[in-house]
Structure formats: C-alpha cells, structure tokens
Amino acid sequence: MRRTLVRAALTGGILGLVIPPAAAQQKMLQADAEYQDRPKNGLTCAACSLFRNPRSCEIVEGDISPDGWCKFFDLPD
Numbered sequence: 001m002r003r004t005l006v007r008a009a010l011t012g013g014i015l016g017l018v019i020p021p022a023a024a025q026q027k028m029l030q031a032d033a034e035y036q037d038r039p040k041n042g043l044t045c046a047a048c049s050l051f052r053n054p055r056s057c058e059i060v061e062g063d064i065s066p067d068g069w070c071k072f073f074d075l076p077d
C-alpha cells in the first residue's frame with residue numbers, strides 16, 4: 001500500500017511537470033509581437049537573449065533576422 005502511494009506520488013509529480021509538446025512549441029505570430037526586419041533604437045534580435053542562431057527566436061515564429069526587432073526584446077543579463 002505504502003509503495004503504491006509513493007509510486008503514485010512520484011508518477012503524478014513527474015507527469016505534472018511534463019509540458020505537452022504542442023504547447024511547448026507554440027510561438028507567437030510576428031504581427032502580434034510587432035516584429036520588424038530592421039533594428040529599433042539600435043536594438044536588434046542578435047543582441048536579444050531570446051534569439052537563436054542563425055535565424056529563429058524562442059517565442060516568435062518564423063524566419064527572424066539578426067537585424068530585426070520586436071516588442072519583446074530582452075537584453076541578456
């Protein structure tokens with residue numbers, strides 16, 4: 001009985017942390033992020049912590065130019 005409870009707690013705990021693949025991969029539309037393919041006030045995607053080489057972003061979908069910008073620009077720590 002006790003072993004069953006421990007196993008259930010472990011399984012539930014682990015499963016509770018699993019993010020469905022579809023949700024984890026869902027990104028924002030470029031229009032919603034107000035993405036543009038040119039810098040804004042000298043800030044570019046290449047300098048953003050969410051940019052992923054060569055041309056993608058953690059949170060915005062599609063082709064992302066290193067010279068682009070969006071309203072979620074995040075300066076690395």
Ligand code: SF4
Pocket residue numbers: 033035044045046048049050051052056057058059060064068069070071072073074
């Ligand atoms: S500024 Fe950052 S968050 Fe916005 S599209 Fe570029 S890399 Fe992504």
